[in-house]
Each structure stands twice: as C-alpha cells, then as structure tokens.
Amino acid sequence: MHKEADIRKPLILGDKTYRDITDDVIRPIESKAPRTWYILILIAGVLAAWGIGCIIYLLGTGVGVWGLNKTVEWAWDITNFVWWVGIGHAGTLISAVLLLFRQKWRFAINRAAEAMTIFAVMMAGLFPLIHMGRLWVGYWVFPLPNQFGSMWVNFNSPLLWDVFAISTYFSVSLVFWYIGLIPDFATIRDRVTKPLAKRVYRVLSFGWTGNAKAWNRFELVSLVLAGLATPLVFSVHSIVSFDFATSIVPGWHTTIFPPYFVSGAVFSGFAMVQTLMLILRKAYKLEEYLHVKHIEYMNIVIIVTGSIVGVAYITELFVSWYSGVEYEAYAFLNRATGPYWWAYASMMTCNVISPQLFWFKKLRTSLMFSFFMSIIINIGMWFERFVIIVTSIHRDYVPSSWTYFHPTWVDIGVFMGTIGIFFVLYLLFSRYFPVLPIAELKTILKSSGKNYKENYGHGKDYWDSHSEH
Amino acid sequence: MDYQISNKAKKVTLGLSAIGLVMVVLGFFHQKDYVYADYVNEHALTIRYNGDASDEMQNDLKIEMNSILNAKGYKVDFHDANHNDSHNAHDDKHLHDSHDESHSSHGFEWEAHIESNHEDEHVNHGHHEDVSASIVEMIDSGEISFFDTHHRRFWSNLLVNGFFFFGIALGALFYLALHYATESGWGVVLLRIMEGIMSAMPVGIVVLLIVFIAGSLGLHHIYPWMDSDVMDPNSSHFDKLIYGKKAYLNQPFFYLRVVAYFATFFLFMKWFKKKSTQEDSEGGTESHFKMYRRGALFLVFFAVFSSTMAWDFLMSIDTHWFSTLYGWYVFSGIWLSGMVMVMMITLYLRKGGYLPFVKESHIHDVGKWMFALSFLWSYLWFSQFMLIWYSNIPEEVQYYFSRINDYKFIFFGTFVINFVFPMVFLMSRDTKRSAGYLIVIGLIIFIGHWLDVFNLVMPGTLFDQWNFGLLEIGMFIMFLGIFVYTVLKALGKSPLLQKNHPFLEESKHHEF
Numbered sequence: 001m002h003k004e005a006d007i008r009k010p011l012i013l014g015d016k017t018y019r020d021i022t023d024d025v026i027r028p029i030e031s032k033a034p035r036t037w038y039i040l041i042l043i044a045g046v047l048a049a050w051g052i053g054c055i056i057y058l059l060g061t062g063v064g065v066w067g068l069n070k071t072v073e074w075a076w077d078i079t080n081f082v083w084w085v086g087i088g089h090a091g092t093l094i095s096a097v098l099l100l101f102r103q104k105w106r107f108a109i110n111r112a113a114e115a116m117t118i119f120a121v122m123m124a125g126l127f128p129l130i131h132m133g134r135l136w137v138g139y140w141v142f143p144l145p146n147q148f149g150s151m152w153v154n155f156n157s158p159l160l161w162d163v164f165a166i167s168t169y170f171s172v173s174l175v176f177w178y179i180g181l182i183p184d185f186a187t188i189r190d191r192v193t194k195p196l197a198k199r200v201y202r203v204l205s206f207g208w209t210g211n212a213k214a215w216n217r218f219e220l221v222s223l224v225l226a227g228l229a230t231p232l233v234f235s236v237h238s239i240v241s242f243d244f245a246t247s248i249v250p251g252w253h254t255t256i257f258p259p260y261f262v263s264g265a266v267f268s269g270f271a272m273v274q275t276l277m278l279i280l281r282k283a284y285k286l287e288e289y290l291h292v293k294h295i296e297y298m299n300i301v302i303i304v305t306g307s308i309v310g311v312a313y314i315t316e317l318f319v320s321w322y323s324g325v326e327y328e329a330y331a332f333l334n335r336a337t338g339p340y341w342w343a344y345a346s347m348m349t350c351n352v353i354s355p356q357l358f359w360f361k362k363l364r365t366s367l368m369f370s371f372f373m374s375i376i377i378n379i380g381m382w383f384e385r386f387v388i389i390v391t392s393i394h395r396d397y398v399p400s401s402w403t404y405f406h407p408t409w410v411d412i413g414v415f416m417g418t419i420g421i422f423f424v425l426y427l428l429f430s431r432y433f434p435v436l437p438i439a440e441l442k443t444i445l446k447s448s449g450k451n452y453k454e455n456y457g458h459g460k461d462y463w464d465s466h467s468e469h
Numbered sequence: 470m471d472y473q474i475s476n477k478a479k480k481v482t483l484g485l486s487a488i489g490l491v492m493v494v495l496g497f498f499h500q501k502d503y504v505y506a507d508y509v510n511e512h513a514l515t516i517r518y519n520g521d522a523s524d525e526m527q528n529d530l531k532i533e534m535n536s537i538l539n540a541k542g543y544k545v546d547f548h549d550a551n552h553n554d555s556h557n558a559h560d561d562k563h564l565h566d567s568h569d570e571s572h573s574s575h576g577f578e579w580e581a582h583i584e585s586n587h588e589d590e591h592v593n594h595g596h597h598e599d600v601s602a603s604i605v606e607m608i609d610s611g612e613i614s615f616f617d618t619h620h621r622r623f624w625s626n627l628l629v630n631g632f633f634f635f636g637i638a639l640g641a642l643f644y645l646a647l648h649y650a651t652e653s654g655w656g657v658v659l660l661r662i663m664e665g666i667m668s669a670m671p672v673g674i675v676v677l678l679i680v681f682i683a684g685s686l687g688l689h690h691i692y693p694w695m696d697s698d699v700m701d702p703n704s705s706h707f708d709k710l711i712y713g714k715k716a717y718l719n720q721p722f723f724y725l726r727v728v729a730y731f732a733t734f735f736l737f738m739k740w741f742k743k744k745s746t747q748e749d750s751e752g753g754t755e756s757h758f759k760m761y762r763r764g765a766l767f768l769v770f771f772a773v774f775s776s777t778m779a780w781d782f783l784m785s786i787d788t789h790w791f792s793t794l795y796g797w798y799v800f801s802g803i804w805l806s807g808m809v810m811v812m813m814i815t816l817y818l819r820k821g822g823y824l825p826f827v828k829e830s831h832i833h834d835v836g837k838w839m840f841a842l843s844f845l846w847s848y849l850w851f852s853q854f855m856l857i858w859y860s861n862i863p864e865e866v867q868y869y870f871s872r873i874n875d876y877k878f879i880f881f882g883t884f885v886i887n888f889v890f891p892m893v894f895l896m897s898r899d900t901k902r903s904a905g906y907l908i909v910i911g912l913i914i915f916i917g918h919w920l921d922v923f924n925l926v927m928p929g930t931l932f933d934q935w936n937f938g939l940l941e942i943g944m945f946i947m948f949l950g951i952f953v954y955t956v957l958k959a960l961g962k963s964p965l966l967q968k969n970h971p972f973l974e975e976s977k978h979h980e981f
Binding site for chain 1: 652654655710713714717754769772773776780789791792793794795796797837844848849852853855856857859860862864971972974975977978
C-alpha cells in the first residue's frame with residue numbers, strides 16, 4: 001500500500017468497510033427500480049423511437065430530407081458525429097490515462113464514464129452509416145475483398161482512417177470496460193438469489209474465481225490495455241480532425257487541429273461525465289464515493305482542457321491574420337462577424353469564457369453550478385463543431401452560391417433520437433451493471449478512506465484545516 | 470546530503486566548454502559564402518553570386534580559380550555575363566536572401582572559359598579530365614567560396630544553442646510548476662534537481678538577447694522582418710507579405726514581448742526557488758499552497774507565452790510561413806529536453822551517492838516521461854508535417870521543401886532518432902530502470918532534439934548553404950559545458966532534498 005500524505009482529502013467518506021462498498025454499489029441492482037427510472041427510460045425510449053423513425057424515413061427517402069444544400073454539403077450529420085465521438089473520449093481517458101498517472105479519484109467515475117464512452121461512440125458511428133444512405137451495405141466501409149467490380153475503399157481518405165480509428169477505439173474501450181467489470185459481475189453473481197439473475201451474471205463473469213493468479217492477470221491486462229488505449233485517445237480525435245484539416249478549405253485546414261480536437265474531446269467528455277454522474281450519485285445514493293472533491297477534480301480537468309481549446313481558438317484567429325492569406329483571414333472574420341456570429345459567440349462563451357469561472361473555488365465546488373456548467377459546455381462543444389463545419393463552407397469562393405443552412409425536422413429528429421438511444425442504454429447500464437468499480441474502490445479504502453485516514457497520521461480532519469487552497 | 474560540485478566535474482564541464490570555444494574560434498574563420506556554378510561544357514561554366522562582393526574579393530576568387538587550374542595545366546578567362554538577365558534568376562529561390570542588401574554593388578555572373586596551357590594536349594582529347602566539371606564540383610562543395618562576412622553560421626548556431634539550452638531550463642521550470650499545480654507526490658525528491666536545472670536559465674536568456682540585439686543592429690539577417698528595407702514600400706526589397714505582418718512583427722513590440730517572456734520566466738524561477746528554501750526553514754503547508762497556486766498561474770502564462778515565444782524566436786525566421794501547431798510542437802521539444810536533462814543530472818548525482826532517497830521507481834517514472842514525451846513530440850511533428858504535406862498548399866509546403874531538399878538526412882533523421890529510438894528502447898520496463906540504457910538513449914535523443922532545433926533554424930537562415938563542422942559541434946559542447954557547470958554549481962546552493970514538502974513522505978516511499 002502506498003503512503004498517502006495527510007493533507008490529501010479522503011476519497012471515500014463515511015465509515016466504510018469492504019462490505020459496505022459492495023452493499024452500496026449493488027443495492028440498486030438488487031432492489032426494485034424506482035418509479036423515476038421507469039419514467040426516465042420511458043421518455044428516453046420515446047425519443048429513441050422517434051429518432052429511429054426519422055432514420056427509417058431518411059433511409060427510405062434519401063439524404064435530401066436533411067437540410068443540406070449544394071454549398072453546405074456537410075452540416076448536422078458530421079457535427080453530431082464529431083460531438084458524440086468527442087464525448088466518447090472521457091471514459092478511456094479516465095480509465096487509461098488517469099490509471100497511468102495513478103489518480104485514485106478516477107475510481108469514482110471510471111466505470112460509468114467508460115459505459116458512456118461506449119454508448120457515445122455507438123451513437124457517433126451511426127451518423128456516417130446513415131449518411132451513406134444504405135445502412136445494409138455499411139460493411140463496404142471496410143476493405144473487404146469482393147467481386148463487385150472496382151469497389152474498393154480509398155486509403156488516401158481520412159474518412160477511411162476514421163473507420164479504422166473508431167472501430168479500434170471502440171473495441172479496445174469495450175474490452176477494457178468489460179475486463180474491469182468481470183470481478184464485479186462475479187461479486188453480484190455470488191450475491192443474487194434469483195435463479196435467472198444468477199445465471200446471467202454467471203455467464204457475464206466468465207467464471208471468475210478470484211484467486212491470486214486471476215487477479216495478477218487482471219492487473220496485468222488492465223495495464224497493457226491502458227497502455228494501448230492511451231495512444232488511441234489521441235489518435236481517434238486526431239483522425240477525426242484530419243477529416244477537415246487535410247482539406248484545403250480555409251477554416252478547416254490548420255495544423256493545430258489534431259491536438260486541439262483531442263483537448264476539446266476530453267473537455268466535452270468530462271462535461272458529459274459531470275452531467276451524468278451528478279445525477280447518478282444522487283439517484284443511487286453514492287454521495288460518499290463521489291463527492292465534492294471528485295467534482296472539483298473534474299472541474300479542474302474541464303478548466304485545463306477548456307483553456308487549451310481557448311488558446312487554440314485564439315491561435316487560429318491570430319494566424320489567419322498573420323498568414324496574410326486573405327481567404328484564410330476571411331474565413332475567420334466571417335465566422336466571428338458573418339451571419340453565423342451567434343454560433344461563434346455561443347461557442348466562445350460556453351467553451352472559453354464560462355469555464356474560467358471555475359477558477360473560483362466556491363464555484364468549482366458547487367454541485368449545482370457544476371451541473372449547470374456541464375450542460376453549457378455540452379452545448380458549447382456542439383456549437384464548436386457546427387461553427388467549424390458550417391461557417392467554413394457556407395460561403396465558398398463563388399459569392400453566388402453563398403447560402404445559409406436550415407436544419408429540417410429530420411435533422412433535429414435524428415439528433416434527438418441519438419440522445420434518446422444513448423440514455424436508454426445508459427439507464428439500462430445503471431440498472432443492471434455495477435456503476436462503480438467495486439473491486440477497485442476497495443483497493444483505495446485503506447489509503448484514502450476517511451475512517452482509515454483519521455486513525456493514522458495527524459488524525460481527524462487534518463486535511464480540512466491544512467488545505468485552504 | 471549537501472552536494473558541492475566536485476573538482477573533477479568542474480574540470481570536465483569547463484574543459485568541455487574550453488575545447489568547444491577553441492573549435493568555435495577555428496570554425497568561425499571557415500564560414501563560407503557560396504557561389505553557384507552551372508556546368509556548360511568541358512571548357513565553359515557560368516559562375517553566379519547574388520550577394521555583395523567587392524572588386525577585391527571578386528579578384529581574389531578569380532586568382533584562386535586560376536591557380537587551381539594552372540596547377541592542372543589549364544588557364545581560365547572570365548567574362549561578365551549580361552547582368553540584368555541573370556540577377557533575378559535565383560531571387561525567387563531565396564525569397565529573403567540575406568545578401569540582398571540595398572547596396573549599389575550586387576552579385577555577378579561570369580562566364581568562364583577554360584583552355585589548356587599546352588597546345589599538344591588537344592591531341593589526347595579523349596583522356597583528359599573534365600576540369601570544368603571538377604571546378605563546378607569544388608564550387609558546389611564550397612571549396613571555392615567567399616568567406617562569409619555576415620558570419621551567418623555563427624549567428625545561426627548561437628540562436629540554435631541559445632534557444633535549445635534556454636528551452637531545457639524552461640522545460641524544467643514548466644515541469645516543476647506542473648508538479649506543484651497537479652499536487653503530484655511521487656517526484657518531490659527530484660524537485661531540487663529541477664530547481665538546479667532551471668537556475669541555468671540566464672545562460673539561454675543572455676545568448677538569445679545577444680542574438681536579438683545583434684539582429685536589430687544589422688549584424689545578421691536571421692529575422693528578415695527586422696530589415697527596414699523589407700518593410701519599406703519604396704525599397705526594391707519591399708516584401709508585401711512581411712509588411713502585412715508589421716502590426717505583430719515590429720521591433721518595439723517584439724522587444725516588449727521578449728522582455729515579458731524573459732522577465733516572467735525568470736521571476737517565476739527565482740520565486741519558486743526562494744519559496745522552496747523558505748519552506749525548508751519554516752515548515753507548515755502555507756508555502757506549499759502558495760506554490761500550488763503560483764504553479765497554476767505560471768501555467769496560464771506559459772500556455773500563451775510558449776506559443777508566441779516559438780513564433781517570435783523561431784517561426785518568424787521563415788517569415789512568410791505559418792503554422793498554428795508550431796508553438797505546441799516547439800513546446801513538446803522543450804519539455805522533453807528538460808526531462809532528459811533531469812534524468813541525466815539525477816543519474817549523475819545518484820551515481821555519486823548524493824541521492825540515497827531517489828529510488829529506481831523515480832528513475833523509472835522519469836523514464837516514462839521521456840518515453841511519453843517522445844511520443845507527444847512525434848505526434849505533433851507528424852501532425853504538422855502530414856497536414857501540410859497532404860494539403861500541399863504552396864505557401865505552407867515551401868517550408869518543408871527546403872527541409873527535404875537541402876536537409877534531408879537531418880530532417881528525417883531527427884524523426885527516426887526522436888521517435889523510433891525511444892519507442893523501441895524505452896518500451897520495456899527494464900530499460901527504464903537501467904542507468905546504462907537511459908544514459909545512452911537519453912544522450913541520443915538529447916542530440917536528436919538539438920538537431921530538431923537546428924532544423925527549425927538553419928533552413929531559414931543558411932538555406933542550402935549549411936555545413937556541419939567545428940563550429941556546430943564546438944558551439945554545442947561549449948554550451949553544454951557551461952550549462953551543466955551552471956546547473957551543478959546551482960545544485961550546491963541548497964540541500965538536494967526538500968525538507969518540508971507535504972508530499973515528501975509519499976515520494977520517499979514511492980515504489981511500484
């Protein structure tokens with residue numbers, strides 16, 4: 001066990017034992033679902049059904065039902081795609097990068113964040129598929145040897161790199177998430193009494209025995225997967241940014257895109273984690289495992305990544321002038337002052353200015369404010385993608401083809417639908433899966449649990465009196 | 470345990486700089502200003518020069534070539550080619566050629582005709598050597614050239630080393646601030662070493678200031694935008710693109726920024742050192758939380774300054790060119806060079822037994838940083854290169870044209886050294902815990918990142934007229950000696966272990 005300094009705040013509050021951790025996490029699975037859960041999943045289900053209806057209508061009629069026109073040939077579809085992929089970054093960052101950095105507070109959020117990642121990436125993957133119009137031949141995006149004639153993927157296209165990047169990311173995240181779940185499934189298997197549930201959890205836990213060798217391999221695999229997942233966190237959104245940056249469209253082609261997209265993705269991902277976890281901790285009474293300190297850490301990640309994104313915005317703006325290329329300069333001038341000024345202003349306010357409020361300790365430790373901000377950032381990051389995509393192309397080189405993009409009800413319906421599907425999946429997850437990593441939480445109880453910390457070192461509440469920052 | 474720089478270390482570091490200095494002095498007088506030659510036929514070639522050469526210099530060059538040819542039994546005649554035609558031929562190539570000053574005397578173009586001294590040799594026509602070709606070769610290789618009166622290689626090297634070693638100190642300061650701001654625990658036992666490394670910041674600051682001021686005085690033309698002709702719409706050297714950047718690239722604003730960077734970094738550096746010794750004597754957690762807050766504040770400044778600094782010091786050399794990623798790319802190199810230096814100094818002191826509290830786990834963690842930051846650097850290198858290469862937009866891609874055409878091995882070599890090497894050799898846990906491996910790999914990527922800075926500067930200042938010799942090597946080891954000496958000297962000023970850092974125990978017990 002590692003030595004932990006007395007001034008570090010405890011990560012698990014209350015007087016918890018190993019038994020308590022198991023009880024607290026599994027309680028929602030063992031008990032009957034509350035009425036609010038049914039209400040929520042009903043709302044999400046209706047939204048999902050509506051979205052699926054829109055998708056079917058879209059596939060039956062054609063992409064023309066979207067608001068795209070000949071100048072703006074990419075709009076909400078890709079905006080939503082990038083938005084969802086971005087959200088899908090937090091989970092793996094938390095479980096892989098924070099694992100490598102030995103951040104113990106990640107245990108409060110990693111399981112749920114990884115689930116969120118997986119569902120978000122699924123939603124993201126949906127958009128390119130439906131954009132292609134023929135869902136049933138979606139597998140053509142892979143370079144499969146075939147007898148269809150000259151049909152072959154274009155390896156020069158970043159869109160194809162996306163296929164590889166996202167499918168790799170999805171598989172690794174899924175495996176990573178599932179490996180972590182195995183011991184916890186075994187714990188549930190050993191507790192549940194209903195025969196069906198026992199059967200299901202037995203299958204899910206892959207016959208986990210919990211012997212020393214199994215644990216040894218478990219830790220080894222986690223570390224290896226973390227090592228593999230870390231470059232993936234970077235690669236996925238970098239390649240998404242290549243979709244734009246390899247082009248020669250002013251406003252799209254800029255070298256800062258890869259790292260800036262990654263930072264923005266982490267930013268939006270953490271905001272979504274914040275949104276979900278603030279509700280989850282309340283609903284499942286997990287306040288002692290996920291408390292103000294965790295929220296504060298997440299808010300610090302948000303302010304850092306938000307500021308990096310801010311620096312990138314300003315850099316782009318500055319270099320568009322510095323470059324001396326008039327088209328480049330115009331793209332940005334138009335972005336900020338043209339017909340889409342309102343989108344640019346929303347993006348700047350939500351992503352750059354408002355996160356700076358987290359410099360105030362009072363605000364970043366306020367749960368209500370954090371929740372409010374997380375929503376703001378989710379909106380802001382959607383606007384960021386919209387701004388990049390639509391404002392860069394709605395005025396091209398020929399003024400006669402300048403247009404304005406108007407989303408149709410199908411655009412809106414598909415987007416809302418993915419939010420619905422996402423929440424259905426997430427609600428199911430939170431109902432039947434352990435939302436906190438039971439086994440891993442137990443590893444930090446004796447170094448970071450409040451009760452244990454009180455009995456060693458400087459004793460009770462030393463951290464409170466000695467950390468006035 | 471208190472450390473004082475040993476006599477041996479003093480001798481080695483100062484000796485190294487002395488040797489370096491001698492090499493620099495020798496190299497200084499071998500700076501070449503190239504002329505260009507085109508092969509016409511066995512008996513004729515044309516020789517061009519775009520710079521500014523006095524009649525005396527031109528005569529010396531003619532005499533030199535004559536004597537070389539005489540020894541082979543030939544003689545040569547020079548005729549002035551049509552001046553007007555020739556002059557602009559290569560102007561495009563060197564958009565901001567530093568030779569092109571507004572003096573009345575410009576370059577020249579000669580047509581040289583070579584004849585044999587001995588009439589009878591004409592009979593053996595098939596066997597004689599192609600002297601015209603060999604002269605062209607000698608001119609291309611710089612064997613026949615002017616002495617570079619602008620000392621471009623000297624100034625460029627000064628900039629390369631000034632920036633590289635300033636970057637190392639800054640990288641250490643950045644990491645220290647990051648360590649405080651993130652409330653890291655593991656590295657507390659290494660903080661004094663970082664303090665020592667960042668103490669050598671003035672070395673880089675002074676050198677960079679000398680380079681900037683020399684540029685303002687017109688002693689060199691590394692920064693084309695400092696040239697008043699380039700900014701003067703009435704001058705024949707007027708450059709519209711550079712003129713368009715005047716609001717940013719002008720001397721008063723430039724110096725304002727330079728002072729802001731250096732003052733900020735220097736004051737933060739001093740403040741962190743002061744606070745950390747104060748914590749040693751006072752104890753408590755107050756200083757720590759002050760440093761925590763100040764660390765975050767430093768990062769805010771650094772976030773902006775690291776980018777703008779890279780634009781000002783390096784990107785503005787290639788004034789026409791621009792890349793939004795540039796600042797972050799340069800930053801990753803700075804950070805990595807700093808970490809390598811932390812590793813080297815730690816291993817050195819540990820070997821001397823001064824760091825009993827630094828365990829293999831700490832070394833391993835610094836090794837991980839070297840590994841991870843090599844990836845970060847490579848990622849940014851690739852992102853910038855690939856996006857520009859793929860889009861192939863003329864105003865952007867010209868930057869890589871000069872690097873790939875004239876600096877091929879250094880350009881791609883740095884990527885291999887700085888990416889493939891650490892990836893292969895630092896992947897395993899064992900190598901990150903072995904001092905021998907770490908020293909070898911560390912040294913290689915250290916030089917690799919020096920070459921990276923070389924690559925950032927030289928193609929914009931020397932174009933295809935670069936050389937690698939006494940001057941480059943000498944200047945590097947001279948600075949290395951001075952830098953390490955300064956660091957070791959500074960390390961002796963305070964104990965090598967912080968006494969009252971609240972996370973000290975965590976770090977002492979760091980084991981995995």
